[in-house]
Amino acid sequence: MARVWFLLALVVIVLTVYTLVECALIDRNRIRALPRWAWLIVIIVVPVIGPAMWVLLGRGGRRDSGARPARSSAxxxxxxxxxxxxxxxxxxxxxxxxxxxxxxxDEPGPTDGTGTAGTTGAPPKKTEPGDGDVPDRRDA
Incomplete structure (x- = not known):
């Protein structure tokens, strides 16, 4: 008789764990009758009837009846x-x-033949630091 009770307890535990995991992971649109949190409480609190109710009433079919099937198109x-x-x-x-x-x-402008850009004939700008037009000023 002890073996029968042990096997029944094992079946109840396996069924409870299975339904808890399924309820926790199933798509929200497939849950019927109660919200997810309520189903989890029912499965835990009512050991045999809770999992059986989830299997029979709680989970919906493959598709929600109001949802349109996805249409494949090119x-x-x-x-x-x-x-x-x-x-x-x-x-x-x-x-x-x-x-x-x-x-x-980015393209350089027309040259005047002297190698400097433009037609003003101004000397090229100095680029060394400290060689700016203002004395004692270091340009970066």
């Missing part, structure tokens, strides 16, 4: 995908335009 049929492609295309064009403008700004 990328060129998906309007969001097409909008995203168009945004990426305009973004790439904008980046190319800005890169061209930056490249134009």
């Amino acid at each position: 990328p060129d049929d998906d309007p969001e995908f097409l909008r995203r492609l168009e945004r990426e295309k305009t973004q790439q064009e904008r980046i190319r335009k800005l890169e061209r403008e930056l490249a134009d700004l």
Whole structure:
């Protein structure tokens, strides 16, 4: 008789642990009748009936009855995908335009034949620290 009670206790413990884990990890949309926290309390407090109620009443089917099945479509049929492609295309064009403008700004201006830029004939700017136009000033 002790073996029967031991096996029944083992079955109850296994069933309780299984239903606790399943209740804790199942998608919220598949839980029926009570909120998740209430099901966890029922499973723990009512040892045999709680897990049995969860199996019979608490967990829903594979899909919620109000949910539409996911429709698979080709990328060129998906309007969001097409909008995203168009945004990426305009973004790439904008980046190319800005890169061209930056490249134009980096190009040196026309030379006057003396090797200096521009037509003013001014000497090139000194870049050594301390060689600025103002005495005793160190330019970085």
